[in-house]
Amino acid sequence: MILEIDFNSDEAYYIQLCNQIILGIATERIREGEALPSVRQMADRIGINMHTVNKAYSVLKQEGVVKLDRRRGAVVSLDIDKIRALEEMRRELAVVLARGVCKNVSRQEVHQLVDELFDRFMGGLEQDS
Amino acid sequence: MILEIDFNSDEAYYIQLCNQIILGIATERIREGEALPSVRQMADRIGINMHTVNKAYSVLKQEGVVKLDRRRGAVVSLDIDKIRALEEMRRELAVVLARGVCKNVSRQEVHQLVDELFDRFMGGLEQDS
DNA sequence: TTATTTGTTACACTTCCAATAGAACAGATA
DNA sequence: TATCTGTTCTATTGGAAGTGTAACAAATAA
Secondary structure, eight states, X not given: OOOOOOTTXXXXXXXXXXXHHHHHHHHHOOOTTOEEOOHHHHHHHHTSOHHHHHHHHHHHHHTTSEEEETTTEEEEOOOOOHHHXXXXXXXXXXXXHHXXXXXXXXXXXXXXXXXXXXXXXXXTOOOOO | OOOOOOTTSSSOHHHHHHHHHHHHHHHHXXXXXXXXXXXXXXXXXXXXXXXXXXXXXXXXHHTTSEEEETTTEEEEOOOOOHHHHHHHHHHHHHHHHHHHHHXXXXXXXXXXXXXXXXXXXXXXXXXXX
């Protein structure tokens, strides 16, 4: 998995790391139980401080994406809390779509964009829930 | 238009204001040329500082959502820069969708969510661009 | 057992942004 | 003439981000 921090971005490092890990899980379909590098290893690899990585991992734990295991590090463990996930998604989607609507982006174009991204994430191999 | 600041939110006031204005434009279909309250009026109404409102308006100007007119205040004026809008949307959608995918949200559910929000924004009266 | 690595926590420090406040300015309006 | 507009200064406070050093218990490897 390729992880890179954009040091010129205005986005916080730990947010960037969280997003990239989530994108990584979505695209490469990391299996339940796979472990991420330790906070120190990850920090050395991408060139940021240990505590910043720790914060990112803590956020992912809070979100239910990983569970932290003292023995195995940060283990991918997807909480299936779909009600909250859908509510959260509705809030975030609302703002993104509103921005698009203000720019005259059509409904079809959004659906197309969603399909395109979904194909990238799932590679067409989605088992419906 | 109902504008409210959540003082307990971790989101910056000026970001909240930007989002709410954009949501307001998307839902209530404010016409090209309509004016927002002056920075001082808006500040008094929602209970934040004048400069914070000014920053929000500046951001909206930067994004091409409004044009600032010394005579008429902040006037809604939608730049039609769809290429950049779609690129921006793809980036933001990617993160939102990835989070959903990690929570086993299906493609159909996302499409449904998009339609639901689009209906709320456009009320079914969309002219395709 | 010893040594190393793990996650975790605590304290300190710097830097930066958000937010507020007061003040002033030129231009437009009543 | 007043008033209101956006805009731009300066200043201050508060908090978050990020880094650094250090320590701890638990787990692992030697």
